[in-house]
Amino acid sequence: MPSIFSYESAEVDWCESNFVRSAVIAEYYNTISNVSFFLLSPALLYLNRQYCQKKAVPLYFVSGLLILVGLFSMYFHMTLSYVGQLLDELSILWTLAVAYSFWYPQAYFPNFSGGNRRHFFWLTGITTVISTLMSFVKPTLNAYALNCIAFHLLYLTRKELKKCNDKRVHRMAAVMVMWWALAITSWISDRWLCWLWQAINFPYFHSFWHVLIALSLLYCCPLVIYFDVSYEMPSFKPKLEYWPSDSWPVVVPYVTLEEPHKQC
Numbered sequence: 001m002p003s004i005f006s007y008e009s010a011e012v013d014w015c016e017s018n019f020v021r022s023a024v025i026a027e028y029y030n031t032i033s034n035v036s037f038f039l040l041s042p043a044l045l046y047l048n049r050q051y052c053q054k055k056a057v058p059l060y061f062v063s064g065l066l067i068l069v070g071l072f073s074m075y076f077h078m079t080l081s082y083v084g085q086l087l088d089e090l091s092i093l094w095t096l097a098v099a100y101s102f103w104y105p106q107a108y109f110p111n112f113s114g115g116n117r118r119h120f121f122w123l124t125g126i127t128t129v130i131s132t133l134m135s136f137v138k139p140t141l142n143a144y145a146l147n148c149i150a151f152h153l154l155y156l157t158r159k160e161l162k163k164c165n166d167k168r169v170h171r172m173a174a175v176m177v178m179w180w181a182l183a184i185t186s187w188i189s190d191r192w193l194c195w196l197w198q199a200i201n202f203p204y205f206h207s208f209w210h211v212l213i214a215l216s217l218l219y220c221c222p223l224v225i226y227f228d229v230s231y232e233m234p235s236f237k238p239k240l241e242y243w244p245s246d247s248w249p250v251v252v253p254y255v256t257l258e259e260p261h262k263q264c
């Protein structure tokens with residue numbers, strides 16, 4: 001019986017052919033494309049440094065966990081081991097749980113949490129522990145369940161945008177959805193249409209997924225920070241800026257904080 005650490009002991013095998021470019025890395029491009037997460041985290045911390053100075057814990061936590069997601073995902077694609085698969089999936093689950101417990105808008109807390117973030121934190125923690133235990137039952141289903149969380153984020157974004165008339169925020173949300181749509185299309189293509197990609201000798205859609213989902217997070221995080229400042233930091237007004245500058249065709253959004261009384 002193969003060990004849970006052994007190469008190719010995972011329940012899933014992505015479309016890219018194994019051990020083609022290296023004798024020790026099973027899926028070469030799927031492994032190296034995780035570099036996106038190592039670039040994403042410092043970019044988020046650097047660009048949103050003003051928010052970080054006022055409220056350091058959430059962004060430091062989430063950025064640190066995103067690095068861990070990148071590391072575990074690299075290990076998974078390098079070995080295609082059962083342990084690698086679970087580490088990859090569980091690190092995503094816990095990153096989402098931490099992001100939700102810090103940033104989920106209070107207005108949407110379930111009634112029984114009494115609008116209290118500490119209660120909501122416990123609720124998220126208990127749900128995540130139960131989900132962690134359930135994830136060992138049928139690991140193949142975990143990735144599908146995790147992808148469904150994006151639909152909840154889309155629903156929340158739609159609700160928030162209805163209340164917001166800042167054109168920049170709408171534009172940023174539209175770009176985030178575009179990157180996510182391209183990402184999920186690549187993920188599904190790799191899973192379901194592998195026979196086609198192998199026939200044309202282009203089985204690389206899962207590595208595109210890594211880059212595209214990191215790009216969508218580069219837009220998602222400032223959006224979440226923008227709403228966090230509007231709701232939870234009433235002495236500041238959030239402002240969306242673009243790096244390197246507004247006039248560039250491709251830009252990265254970030255949030256700065258204005259003190260409203262200093263404006264007048």
Ligand SMILES: CCCCCCCC/C=C\CCCCCCCC(=O)N[C@@H](CO)[C@H](O)/C=C/CCCCCCCCCCCCC
Pocket residue numbers: 069073076088092095096099100103104105142143144146147149150153154176177180209210213216217220221224
């Ligand atoms: C108020 C809530 C704020 C939420 C902030 C978002 C925090 C995001 C946290 C983690 C997402 C990391 C996803 C990276 C996955 C990389 C590893 C990977 O590719 N794993 C695959 C196997 O190698 C595995 O099959 C993938 C599983 C699916 C993961 C789905 C994650 C959903 C992420 C939602 C991102 C939303 C972006 C925009 C939404 C419209």
Ligand SMILES: [Ca+2]
Pocket residue numbers: 013014015016017018027
């Ligand atoms: Ca493969």
Ligand SMILES: [Zn+2]
Pocket residue numbers: 030073077206210
């Ligand atoms: Zn992957």
